[in-house]
Every structure is written in C-alpha cells, then in structure tokens.
Amino acid sequence: MSKLSFCADFGGTSIKLGVLDGDRIEQSEIDAEAQKGLRPKLGQIESEWRRLAAMLGESGPPNLIGLGLPSVIEPWGNRILSGFNKYTDAGEIDLEEWATSTFGAPLLIENDAHSALAGEWTSGAAKGHDNAIFLGFGTGIGTSVISDGIPQRGPHGQAGNLGGHLQINAGGRKCMCGGVGCAEAEASGWSLPGLAEESRLIENSSIVRPVTAGNIFRAAAAGDALAMQLRERSVDVWAALTASMIHAHDPEVVVISGGIMRADGLFEQFRERALGQIWRGAVPPLVRKGALGSKAALIGLQRLAEIRQSRG
C-alpha cells in the first residue's frame, strides 16, 4: 500500500511543500506572504501538492496531510495554541474539515521545529541519537527536544519548544511573548534590525537598507563596525542559549538550522563559544548543522504522524 503524504512547512518568507511516498520525495516552494494569513494560500497549496504527486506518478488520495507551523500546537493534537504575528488566521480555519473534504485524509498539525527535529532524527544529523535538541535560528528561534527516544511535548505543547524564550539577559530587551531578555529578543532575525536602528553607529554604517539580519551579517563580513558588533553579540546570545539548552536536556547531539547561520564562519565560531561554556563535568555533545535542509520538516511530519498513530 502506498504511504503518500502531502506535507507543508510554513516559514516566515516561504512555504516548503513536499509529497512523500516512503523514501521518495518531490518538493517545491511558494511565497509565504504570511502577513496575509493562511486562507488565501490553501488553493495554491492544493494544486502544488497534486502537481508534485503526479511527478511521483501518484494520483490516489494521500494518507496524511501534514502541516508544520511556527506556532505552539496542542500536544499530539491539531489545535493551534499561539502563533504570534504569522498566519494569524490559521487558528480560525477548520483545517481538519479542509483535509477531509479536499483530500479525504487525516490531518496532523505540528510545530515547525518539532517537525524539523523529527526529520533530522529519522534520516539526518540526529539519526541514531535518541537524545537530541534542535535550534533553528531564523526570524525567531525555534527549538525542539527528544529525550530517551521520546519527542517532548508537555501538557501544554511547550516542553522543549520555547527555547527562543529562555531568558538569557535579566532586565534585557522586551520580547513579543511578554517576557524580558529572551534569546529571541536579544538576537534573532526579527530583533537584530531594531538593535541596529537604535545604535548611534547606524548613521555611518554601510549596512544596506532596509536593515535585515542578512544585510547585517553581509556588512559584518565587509568590516562594518556596527555590523561586527551585532554579529559578536548574536554569537554570544546563541552560544549562551545553546549551553543552557545542553545543561537542561543532556543531549548527545545538537542540531542547528536556519538561514541566519549561513554567514561565513559564523557556525564554527558559535559552536566553539557554546561548547566553551558548558559544565566542565559534562560530556560535550556533537553540535552539527542540520543535514536535510528544507526536507527536514517534511520528513519529520510523516514520522510524527506515525508516532501519533502508534500512541492511539
């Protein structure tokens, strides 16, 4: 029997779509326009999935509709508990009804970081390691934890998932979550532009406008003083967060993902700084970049659907 899955990973700037049949996968990507919400995208997602299924030679109904969203999701359920400012209408749409009436398939909604770690655990950077943590550095910071082979969820879907909101700077910057000094508020895709604009150095800075995290790291590579300062600060924040996550969860492997880490030499510098501040008695975990790229969450959704099914 075919195990056809239609999966989507909703990022801030693009939606990654995949149709999976066992180990075979066809993928594409469409613009997210996340501020406009999810509803206007559903028709395009459906037609893309059908096109990708045809490329795999499949015309039958899928066994799974899997959606990875940048939101806290009810553990092992499909209810969206928080989404902040992206896809704000997602909680109001009856997605189960959409999956059933459009595709005749069951639905799984999962957090995007949980999905990505499950994918890396299945066939990527965490394969063979039943204790793994994931940190995705992008617009925000998404995290996920697998302990002793069990993906962590907690009673409210928050366990392992809110690493971006661990407070690494008491009395620090205000975060959109209501907290203060969260790692995300101190250095992430959404907070770095604000930090740059507030600096007196911005006037003489060569950072290309509009100021984005990508433009900051490009300017840092070219020697811009403000951009280099922000890069150093980012490495400090991310290393502190990662060391704290390692102390909390005792992983064998730490999987790092996210476009923001692509800047030249940034990952290596971050890894050295993170491992340099863990408890001296600890066995240092492997710290690796994700191996599956945009496929990770798509593969992970299929894996998490199987785990949910096996739990009844």
Ligand SMILES: [Zn+2]
């Ligand atoms: Zn926060």
